[in-house]
Amino acid sequence: MTHGQDAIVARDDLMRQIPAFIVVGSIGFCIDAGLTVLIVKGLGLSPLLARPPAVVAATITNFMLNRAFTFGDNRGDWLAAFLRYCLVAASGQALNYAVYAVVLTVIGALGFGESSLVIAFSIACGVGAAMFLTFAGFRFFAFKR
Numbered sequence: 001m002t003h004g005q006d007a008i009v010a011r012d013d014l015m016r017q018i019p020a021f022i023v024v025g026s027i028g029f030c031i032d033a034g035l036t037v038l039i040v041k042g043l044g045l046s047p048l049l050a051r052p053p054a055v056v057a058a059t060i061t062n063f064m065l066n067r068a069f070t071f072g073d074n075r076g077d078w079l080a081a082f083l084r085y086c087l088v089a090a091s092g093q094a095l096n097y098a099v100y101a102v103v104l105t106v107i108g109a110l111g112f113g114e115s116s117l118v119i120a121f122s123i124a125c126g127v128g129a130a131m132f133l134t135f136a137g138f139r140f141f142a143f144k145r
Contacts, residue, residue, distance in 0.1 A: 014139075020070040021135055024062055029127055032058040033120040040119060047104055047119050051097065059089050071143035081142060088137030092130035100126035 035054035040047050063085045067073050073081060104114070104122040112118055 017070050017139065018135075021066065021138075024065040024070055025127065025131065027065060028058040028062040029124065031061055032127070033123045036123060037116045037119050040114065041116065047114055047122070048101060051100065051123075055093055055097070059086070059093070063089075066138060067143065071138065073143040084142040085138065088134060088142050091137065092134035095133060096126035096130040098126075099129040 032051075032054045035057055036047065036050045039045050039050035039053065043050070063082055066085070067078070067081060100122045103125045104118070107118050107122065108114060
């Protein structure tokens with residue numbers, strides 16, 4: 001393949017990967033937010049303690065979906081891909097959780113409490129902050145061809 005053909009393939013891959021990443025991320029968000037709210041409301045844990053188990057469930061689901069659909073990496077060693085994915089996800093989740101905690105704390109300080117909507121909004125802020133970091137890491141490291 002020529003350099004020009006490589007560039008076209010890379011562009012075409014990117015144009016397919018971005019919408020797929022958004023769809024998979026939306027599914028992950030629903031799992032993350034849904035489980036976090038369920039744990040807070042059902043078990044009475046604080047939103048800060050309820051989030052980590054939900055993040056684990058969303059991360060595992062997103063790995064499988066991103067591997068199969070977004071980045072088309074169904075060949076090779078899935079465990080190695082999963083470990084690379086977790087390394088990238090951990091850096092994204094650190095940013096995600098920090099933004100989540102700050103937004104949740106600020107909204108709570110403003111007197112809005114910890115309703116399901118406030119929790120979901122705070123999660124959305126964290127997810128949005130980490131989205132670009134994780135996409136780049138997944139594309140160029142975890143699922144690099």
